[in-house]
Amino acid sequence: MVEDFGMGEQELQEMYQEVILDASKHPHGKIVSGADSSLETVSIGAHGGITLTSGHEACKTAQSQQFNPTCGDTATVYVEVSSGSNGNSYRIERIAWDGQGCSISQASLSIMVDLVQGQTVDKAMALAQDFQLLMHSRGVGLDDNQANDDLGDAIVFQGVSRYPMRIKCALLGWEGMKASIAQAMTQFETADVPAVKSQK
Amino acid sequence: MDEFAQVRAQFPILKQQIHGQPLIYLDSAATAQKPQCVIDAESHFYEYENAGVHRGTHELAARATDAFDQARSKVAALVGAQYGDGLEEIIVTGGATAGLNLLAAALSYASQGRGGSAAQQFAIREGDEIVVSEAEHHSVLLPFQELSYRTGAKLRWFQLDQEGRIRSDTAEQVITERTKIVAITHISNVTGAVTDIAPIVRRAHEVGAFVVLDACQSVPHIPVDFHALDVDFAVWSAHKMYGPTGVGFLYGKRALLEALPPASFGGSMVELAFMDRPAQYMAPPARFEAGTQPVAQMVAAATAAEWLSEIGLSRIVTHEKVLSQEMLKLGGIEGIRILGPSTGSGRIGTVAFDVDGVHPHDVGQFVDARGIGIRVGHHCAQPVHRHFGLYSSSRASIGVYNTIDDVDKLLNAVSDVRSFFRV
Numbered sequence: 001m002v003e004d005f006g007m008g009e010q011e012l013q014e015m016y017q018e019v020i021l022d023a024s025k026h027p028h029g030k031i032v033s034g035a036d037s038s039l040e041t042v043s044i045g046a047h048g049g050i051t052l053t054s055g056h057e058a059c060k061t062a063q064s065q066q067f068n069p070t071c072g073d074t075a076t077v078y079v080e081v082s083s084g085s086n087g088n089s090y091r092i093e094r095i096a097w098d099g100q101g102c103s104i105s106q107a108s109l110s111i112m113v114d115l116v117q118g119q120t121v122d123k124a125m126a127l128a129q130d131f132q133l134l135m136h137s138r139g140v141g142l143d144d145n146q147a148n149d150d151l152g153d154a155i156v157f158q159g160v161s162r163y164p165m166r167i168k169c170a171l172l173g174w175e176g177m178k179a180s181i182a183q184a185m186t187q188f189e190t191a192d193v194p195a196v197k198s199q200k
Numbered sequence: 201m202d203e204f205a206q207v208r209a210q211f212p213i214l215k216q217q218i219h220g221q222p223l224i225y226l227d228s229a230a231t232a233q234k235p236q237c238v239i240d241a242e243s244h245f246y247e248y249e250n251a252g253v254h255r256g257t258h259e260l261a262a263r264a265t266d267a268f269d270q271a272r273s274k275v276a277a278l279v280g281a282q283y284g285d286g287l288e289e290i291i292v293t294g295g296a297t298a299g300l301n302l303l304a305a306a307l308s309y310a311s312q313g314r315g316g317s318a319a320q321q322f323a324i325r326e327g328d329e330i331v332v333s334e335a336e337h338h339s340v341l342l343p344f345q346e347l348s349y350r351t352g353a354k355l356r357w358f359q360l361d362q363e364g365r366i367r368s369d370t371a372e373q374v375i376t377e378r379t380k381i382v383a384i385t386h387i388s389n390v391t392g393a394v395t396d397i398a399p400i401v402r403r404a405h406e407v408g409a410f411v412v413l414d415a416c417q418s419v420p421h422i423p424v425d426f427h428a429l430d431v432d433f434a435v436w437s438a439h440k441m442y443g444p445t446g447v448g449f450l451y452g453k454r455a456l457l458e459a460l461p462p463a464s465f466g467g468s469m470v471e472l473a474f475m476d477r478p479a480q481y482m483a484p485p486a487r488f489e490a491g492t493q494p495v496a497q498m499v500a501a502a503t504a505a506e507w508l509s510e511i512g513l514s515r516i517v518t519h520e521k522v523l524s525q526e527m528l529k530l531g532g533i534e535g536i537r538i539l540g541p542s543t544g545s546g547r548i549g550t551v552a553f554d555v556d557g558v559h560p561h562d563v564g565q566f567v568d569a570r571g572i573g574i575r576v577g578h579h580c581a582q583p584v585h586r587h588f589g590l591y592s593s594s595r596a597s598i599g600v601y602n603t604i605d606d607v608d609k610l611l612n613a614v615s616d617v618r619s620f621f622r623v
Contacts, residue, residue, distance in 0.1 A: 008219035012569035016562075016620070025622055071561055071577050072591030102559035103621060169561065 014159040015166075016103065019111070023153075024103035029113030031078075031098040058083040059093055060187040064179035066099075066172050073101030073169065075109055077176030081121060081184040090121040090185070095177065102169055104160055109173035111153045121181055127151065128174050135161045135170055204519050207511060208601040210235040221571035224606045228599030229389050229417060229550045230575050232442045234504075241503035242444055245496040253495055254468055254486070268495050271502030272485070278505040279415070279434075280425030281451050289426075289457065291450040291488045292498055296416045297339040299435035299450035300383075302488060303412065304343035305463035307381065311351045315461025322380075322410070322460065326352030329379045331409075333358035333366045333395075334587055335388040338580045340414045344383045353380065358400075360587050363541045364391035371403040379409040386424070386434075387417035390584045390595065391540030392524075392550035394422070401430050410456070416440055420599070421520060421548045423513040426451050438497065442600075443504035447497035450488070457484035466490035516600055523598045524549035526607040530596075533611070535618050539588045549598035552579065554590055555614070557623035563594045566620060567613040574610070 060083070065076040080094040095117055097109050112131075116124040130147040131154055139162030141155075142148055148155055157170045208214060211233050216223055225233060245267060251260035253268045276283035276290045283290070293299040309315065310322035324330070330348045332341055334357055348355040358366045358374050366384065367374075375382060382404045387394050397413065404411045413434040418424050420441040426434050433456070437448035452460065462469060462481050469490045472480040481487045508516070524544050528551065531538040535556040541547045555563050564576035575595040578585050585591055596610055 008221070009569050011219070012566065015565065021622060071559070072582075073559075102561040104561070163565075166561065166565070 017156045017159065019153050019156045020103060020107040023107035023110040027106050027110035029096050029110060031096050058085060060184040062180045062183035062187065064176045064183065066176040068168050068172055071102065073105050073172060075099035075101065075105065075172050075176050077173060077180045079177065079180045079184055081181060083188060092116055092119055092121065092124055097173060097176065101172065104166055104169040105172045108157060108170045112173050112177060115152060115154060116177060124177065124181065128178050131174055132171065134158060135167045137161050204600065210237065211601050212236055214601055218571040219569065224572040224609055226596040226598060226602065226606065226610060227573045227575050229595065229597030231439045231445070232420060232599050233601065234442055234444065235507060237507055238443055238500050238504045242496050242500040245499045250496065253493065264495060267499045268493065271498045274502035275449060275505045278509055279419060279451065280427045282454055287454060288485045289451055289454050291452070291485045292493050293448045293450050294446060294494065295448035296435040296437040299448050300339055300343045302463050303433055303450060304347045306460050308347055308350055309461045309463055318459040319461045324351040324353050324380045327378060328353040329356050329376060331356050331375055331379050331382040333384050334360050335364065335366055335385055335391065335584045336581065337385065337389055337414065340383050340385060344381065360584065364388065364539060364584065364587065365393045365541065366395045368396040368399045371399045375403045375407060375409060377407050379404065379407055381412060382409050383412040385414040387548055388584065389417050389550065390552045390579050390581050392547045393541050394546050394548065397429060417548065417550065422517055432456055438501035438504060441504055441508060443501035444497040447494040447501050462487045464488065464490045511600065519600065520549050520598055523602055523604065523607055526604055527551045527596060527598065529611055530614060533615050535623065536614060539593055550595065552593040552595040554593050555617055558617055558621045560592045560594045562621060563617055566617050567610065570609065570613045572610055572613055
């Protein structure tokens with residue numbers, strides 16, 4: 001009679017799976033001021049502004065801030081992308097983020113970092129596409145075994161996709177990754193590197 | 201069955217189960233549920249009376265016009281406004297937001313010289329001041345902030361004390377000789393605090409400024425008499441007072457409405473229209489009601505107004521006070537901070553709270569699993585959240601139909617939130 005978007009205790013457990021609760025409490029890739037030595041080239045400015053400095057000439061860095069106006073959650077995703085010269089593919093050398101939000105958005109960012117760190121840009125974009133399809137599946141999930149395998153832990157967000165108000169939470173970080181990579185790629189295009197152009 | 205159990209029984213939506221549990225609705229500050237009589241009034245209008253109002257001479261047009269005019273009087277009676285032919289002080293709008301935007305636009309047009317000499321009392325010039333408060337809903341803040349940008353006026357605001365109450369005691373300093381408009385909330389939709397508006401109205405009138413009151417959260421919960429409050433304008437919406445969505449009200453003192461220029465133009469608000477010279481506009485309220493009005497909604501809104509009066513606002517205050525006191529026990533739960541007055545005096549049962557270490561969206565989802573509906577987010581009032589050092593919060597708000605049991609179930613659920621999220 002009436003579509004039920006809500007959840008009972010059982011659905012609550014399905015949405016907030018262990019993987020999600022763990023990841024939100026101990027998120028991967030989150031920049032903690034002055035605490036993460038693996039990201040020594042991430043510097044935090046006087047006003048809390050963060051810049052990611054490229055470690056190699058052949059790499060480009062970019063960032064994208066995402067905002068969810070209904071709850072004020074923010075996520076800024078920083079990427080360092082290596083060029084695709086010498087026949088290699090563009091690759092995400094490093095990815096980190098900073099922000100605050102609900103357990104769904106925080107866990108999604110953490111799991112995303114695990115999935116795309118060190119991956120080629122093409123692979124990361126394909127994962128982003130799969131994840132977006134998953135989040136728009138209204139709780140049904142994807143009818144694609146390869147995609148389900150590729151998504152790994154991110155598959156736990158299938159439960160979240162039943163709830164229209166929470167889909168944006170899960171997608172926030174992925175939008176940041178896509179936008180920051182797009183920016184980095186623009187830099188390659190404008191940086192007049194012949195090898196890059198030949199890749200296109 | 202006690203009196204308020206009978207009130208509750210009139211709300212069909214509350215009889216349903218949510219995930220196998222009884223629905224507990226604690227989001228009346230966002231929108232209230234509707235009693236059967238309000239639902240029936242709207243249906244009845246469509247079944248027996250629907251027609252265009254104030255035009256046409258057929259039987260249905262007469263019934264619809266009569267129902268619409270009577271509805272205006274019933275709504276006026278609820279808030280101590282004048283009614284009767286030529287005396288009306290209630291303008292029908294699409295909602296409180298629409299009413300505030302209409303008023304701000306009319307003041308803007310007056311500032312541009314429209315409305316003739318009578319409207320010059322509303323003109324806002326560069327260097328004048330418009331006063332709001334940090335507790336305003338965006339629907340008050342933004343229309344008047346934009347008005348200040350358009351006119352070159354300076355926007356000033358009342359600050360809040362530690363508990364989030366508007367600092368009415370600073371009226372002498374905040375409202376100056378340059379102040380033209382003071383737009384202020386009667387009850388904050390976040391803190392639930394009732395503003396002590398008497399010093400504000402007194403000071404505003406002393407310097408010749410007009411007071412605009414946002415009464416959205418007060419009309420459903422406390423007795424409100426705009427004449428007694430002596431405010432110049434006020435807005436509120438039907439849907440928060442157990443009426444339908446799509447209709448709200450702009451109150452104005454009759455003499456002021458007569459001097460205010462129109463701000464929305466179209467049919468049914470003009471006496472004479474020409475190609476080569478300005479139109480002659482109708483008297484209020486028609487001057488401000490261009491186009492087809494939400495007639496069925498207005499008729500149902502009047503039913504809601506009568507229904508509220510029959511229960512009696514003073515009895516509603518007594519009933520809700522008990523629930524508010526219980527709700528304030530939220531502040532005693534470990535890790536919970538109430539954004540607003542921590543005691544029951546000078547506040548209603550709209551209680552925003554922060555759960556340390558758990559995001560409001562997660563809080564809302566958790567309590568929903570127990571059939572409890574609360575609001576999460578910034579509640580369209582970002583500055584007041586900033587005052588508390590937050591961006592968003594959870595908010596539980598009571599209505600006439602709530603019970604102590606509802607509130608206790610919320611308290612239980614909130615007590616379990618932090619352990620679920622491993623804080």
